[in-house]
Amino acid sequence: MTPFQLVLIGFGVALVLGVLLYNWWQERKYRQESLRLFHREIEPLDLAQPATAEPERVEPRIQLDAAQVHDYASPGNESWGQPEIGAGQAEAEPGPFVAPREPEPEALAAQPAPAPAFEAAQFEQESPLDPDTEYIARLRFSQPVMAPVVGLIEQVRQIGKPVRAMAQGPDGRWEPVAGPSRASYAALELGLQLADRSGAVTSAQIDAFCRALYNFAAEQGGAVSCPDKYAALELARALDLFCIEVDVLIGLNIVAPDGRPFLVSEVHRCATEAGLTLQPDGSYALKNAAGRTLYSLANQSDEPFQPERVGASTHGITLLFDVPNVADGLMVFDRMAELAQRLARSLGGRLVDDNGKLVSQESLQKIHQRLAEAYASMDARGIPAGGERASRLFV
CATH class of the missing domain: 3.30.1400 (Cell Division Protein Zipa; Chain: A,)
Structure with missing residues (x-):
């Protein structure tokens, strides 16, 4: 570091100290001047002279009759009883004892202001x-x-x-x-x-x-x-969790014997005779008067039904029943089970479940019983099958 730099540093330190010293001197000067200008003599307090007594302040009290208390959070309950406001003042000298009077029981209720329409x-x-x-x-x-x-x-x-x-x-x-x-x-x-x-x-x-x-x-x-x-x-x-318990899709499958697939034209004839109609997606459906599907008939293969195709065939068909979305489900299921048995006889196929096991009359009765339990649970929950709530929840 050169001598010139040292001189500059020293000059800077001296300048800062000078500014601080000048500020301190100015502050001290103005403080003394203000004390001189605003100084007043304060008269001593005469403790011997009694102070003027002021009446004691009593806060007003709001008293509500129990019958006038309303739930202010409820809409429309805006009327309150008129409060009783009582205020007293402390007496300078004690007087003779006077028994207090009982408060007046009646209180006028304020009329609520009419709300805008x-x-x-x-x-x-x-x-x-x-x-x-x-x-x-x-x-x-x-x-x-x-x-x-x-x-x-x-x-x-x-x-x-x-x-x-x-x-x-x-x-x-x-x-x-x-x-x-x-x-x-x-x-x-x-x-x-x-x-x-x-x-x-x-x-x-x-x-x-x-x-x-x-x-x-x-x-x-x-x-x-x-x-x-x-x-x-x-x-x-x-x-x-409740919806998961009752959201069941029941499928009854009719499968063709080996080497003898069903002709789609025969499936179409049996389906239409049972009242089912061909849908735009290539499946068949039985609908109620309101147009809601009761159960449907689908091709087990990925291809939709095309009855106009000559020689079209399939190795299996499935009847589907959407449990929570069908009103009067027990009757509708029995009707679908009857159709499944009739299709199996007409087409020469076998009625099996999703695991490939033969579906007997006893099996259908067990399914009927489980459906009855599911529907009872839905009714108890306030979500009847096929109702407005069910149609929104099970989509």
């Missing part, structure tokens, strides 16, 4: 959504608005679980949101299904569902109410 209507009807099978979130608006609900529904349906949406008009009535609309809504409810055949809803799916609603509310000016996530996850797991 669209707010009162919100509590008149419950949404048709199902809290036992859906995670229901509500979006409320301060005033009825026309909001782009369809875009929100399309977004949340990408989460991976079925979603239903209901809109409430200013008159309080709920209606399903099926497409674009110019109607004004006071509230929206969206139900994320807790379980289906792909499994129970997950924590990440619920988070994505609520996040989409919060973002929508921030854009449209609404308030979102999402239920407890962990309670919903527990309910979803229990619902999924």
